[in-house]
Amino acid sequence: ELKVEQNPLFLSMQEGKNYTIYCNYSTTSDRLYWYRQDPGKSLESLFVLLSNGAVKQEGRLMASLDTKARLSTLHITAAVHDLSATYFCAVVPVSGTYKYIFGTGTRLKVLA
Amino acid sequence: DAGVIQSPRHEVTEMGQEVTLRCKPISGHDYLFWYRQTMMRGLELLIYFNNNVPIDDSGMPEDRFSAKMPNASFSTLKIQPSEPRDSAVYFCASSPTGASNEKLFFGSGTQLSVL
Numbered sequence: 001e002l003k004v005e006q007n008p009l010f011l012s013m014q015e016g017k018n019y020t021i022y023c024n025y026s027t028t029s030d031r032l033y034w035y036r037q038d039p040g041k042s043l044e045s046l047f048v049l050l051s052n053g054a055v056k057q058e059g060r061l062m063a064s065l066d067t068k069a070r071l072s073t074l075h076i077t078a079a080v081h082d083l084s085a086t087y088f089c090a091v092v093p094v095s096g097t098y099k100y101i102f103g104t105g106t107r108l109k110v111l112a
Numbered sequence: 113d114a115g116v117i118q119s120p121r122h123e124v125t126e127m128g129q130e131v132t133l134r135c136k137p138i139s140g141h142d143y144l145f146w147y148r149q150t151m152m153r154g155l156e157l158l159i160y161f162n163n164n165v166p167i168d169d170s171g172m173p174e175d176r177f178s179a180k181m182p183n184a185s186f187s188t189l190k191i192q193p194s195e196p197r198d199s200a201v202y203f204c205a206s207s208p209t210g211a212s213n214e215k216l217f218f219g220s221g222t223q224l225s226v227l
Contacts, residue, residue, distance in 0.1 A: 033216075041220075042219060043203070045216070098167075098207070099157060100145065100157065101157065
C-alpha cells in the first residue's frame with residue numbers, strides 16, 4: 001500500500017525566514033503534485049513534478065522531486081503571511097492507475 | 113468555466129438517515145474522484161471513475177457507502193444509514209484525461225455532520 005508522509009505536520013515560522021517541507025512516499029512513482037488548502041476552503045494545485053530532478057518555482061515557493069530517494073521538497077523563501085495554509089503533496093504510483101494518494105499535510109503558519 | 117460544483121455545501125443529519133452528496137465535474141473531464149477529509153485520517157480517496165465507470169472503489173469504507181455516475185456531468189455519493197463517524201468534508205475532484213501531467217480540480221466540498 002502506498003504511503004505518503006510529510007514533515008513537519010505543523011510549522012510556525014517568522015516572516016522573512018526560509019524553510020522546507022518534506023514529502024516521502026513508499027513506492028515507485030514519477031508523478032508528484034503539490035496542493036494548497038486555505039482554512040475552510042478547497043484544494044488548489046501548485047506544482048506538477050513529472051520526472052527525477054524536476055524543479056518548479058512560483059514566487060516564494062520552489063518544489064523539487066528526487067524519484068530515486070522517493071522524496072519531494074517544497075521550499076519556502078522569505079515567508080510572508082499570505083503563505084499561511086496547509087500544503088499537501090500527492091503521489092500517483094507507477095502502476096497504470098490514476099489513484100492520487102495525498103500526504104498527511106503540513107499546516108504552515110507565518111507569523112508577522 | 114464554473115469549476116467542479118458540489119451540493120449541498122453543508123449537510124446536518126441524524127444518525128440512521130440517508131445522505132446523498134452531489135457533484136458536477138468540469139465539462140470534458142474524463143475522471144472523477146471522491147475524497148473524504150478528516151483531521152484524524154487526512155484526505156482519503158474513496159472511489160474514482162473514468163468515463164462514468166468506477167475504476168477503483170477500494171477506499172469506500174463500508175457497504176453503507178455507494179457512488180454512482182449515471183452520466184458524464186453528474187455523480188452522487190450516498191451514505192445509508194449514516195453514522196456520526198461519517199462526519200467529514202467530502203470533496204469531489206475531476207481531471208481532464210488522467211494523463212500524467214493532469215492535476216485534479218477540486219470542488220468546494222460538502223461539510224457533513226451526522227448527529
